[in-house]
Amino acid sequence: MKPFISIVVPAFDEDERLGVSIEKILAYVQTNNLAAELVVVDDGSSDRTADIARESASKYPGSVTKVIRYEQNRGKGYAVKTGLMSAEADIAIFSDADLSTPIEELPKLIDPIRAGQYDVTFGSRAIDRSLIGDRQPWRREQGGRVINFVIRKMSGLEFADTQCGFKAFNMTKFRPLLDLMTIDRFGFDVEFLYVAKFHGLKLAEIPVRWNDVAGSKVSVFRDTRRMFNELRQIMNNAKKGVY
Numbered sequence: 001m002k003p004f005i006s007i008v009v010p011a012f013d014e015d016e017r018l019g020v021s022i023e024k025i026l027a028y029v030q031t032n033n034l035a036a037e038l039v040v041v042d043d044g045s046s047d048r049t050a051d052i053a054r055e056s057a058s059k060y061p062g063s064v065t066k067v068i069r070y071e072q073n074r075g076k077g078y079a080v081k082t083g084l085m086s087a088e089a090d091i092a093i094f095s096d097a098d099l100s101t102p103i104e105e106l107p108k109l110i111d112p113i114r115a116g117q118y119d120v121t122f123g124s125r126a127i128d129r130s131l132i133g134d135r136q137p138w139r140r141e142q143g144g145r146v147i148n149f150v151i152r153k154m155s156g157l158e159f160a161d162t163q164c165g166f167k168a169f170n171m172t173k174f175r176p177l178l179d180l181m182t183i184d185r186f187g188f189d190v191e192f193l194y195v196a197k198f199h200g201l202k203l204a205e206i207p208v209r210w211n212d213v214a215g216s217k218v219s220v221f222r223d224t225r226r227m228f229n230e231l232r233q234i235m236n237n238a239k240k241g242v243y
């Protein structure tokens with residue numbers, strides 16, 4: 001039977017955080033009787049990420065979980081694209097492996113897509129700060145503000161927070177656009193939104209609950225530098241008519 005929703009989780013060296021998250025997701029799916037498939041993408045981890053994914057999923061015998069693994073680390077963007085490409089449902093959502101946005105927030109993104117109101121919905125940590133529980137360390141929070149400011153200036157997108165790891169898609173409209181995407185690391189969120197908007201899809205930034213979870217794999221210096229390079233690449237692509 002075709003699933004109603006595909007839940008994609010990109011995972012890189014997540015053997016410590018992933019098990020609990022998978023169990024929470026599958027428990028949520030079961031409790032709410034969702035016809036869901038879970039797609040875990042192991043992005044070239046050097047730890048037991050893929051094994052943990054299979055072991056945790058096996059605790060939910062009725063559930064449908066696919067574990068995709070490739071040997072070389074390619075970046076979160078590549079992992080999310082790989083997951084979305086294999087998603088079978090007409091609506092897909094991706095979530096960070098640490099469930100910083102609790103899976104219970106799923107209807108906030110899914111319902112407007114199901115209703116045909118929007119095509120791409122994405123969590124935001126900037127619209128309603130009262131939803132933020134445990135905050136990131138001050139330096140990272142400020143870094144996030146600066147990055148989102150630069151993203152707005154460079155891309156012309158008017159969203160307050162493009163980087164939250166909780167985004168949902170009407171796959172009938174979004175799947176064809178995946179072929180146009182070029183960014184493999186953290187700039188991919190911006191490319192997704194830019195290309196979707198350019199093609200006339202309806203986008204909505206939606207405030208969601210969010211909690212900082214220890215164990216982030218993001219390196220502020222390395223990944224910020226890469227992010228700026230990727231932003232430049234997106235704007236060059238736009239200029240050259242790649243999209």
Ligand SMILES: Nc1nc2c(ncn2[C@@H]2O[C@H](COP(=O)(O)OP(=O)(O)O)[C@@H](O)[C@H]2O)c(=O)[nH]1
Pocket residue numbers: 009010011012013014043073074075076077079095096097098100165215216217218219
């Ligand atoms: N840092 C990093 N994360 C990746 C990569 N590929 C997939 N991911 C996943 O992308 C998400 C990034 O979340 P996290 O490390 O918590 O970042 P943060 O909370 O935004 O600082 C997690 O689900 C990672 O497992 C990669 O190459 N690098």
Ligand SMILES: [Mg+2]
Pocket residue numbers: 096098100213216
């Ligand atoms: Mg995180």
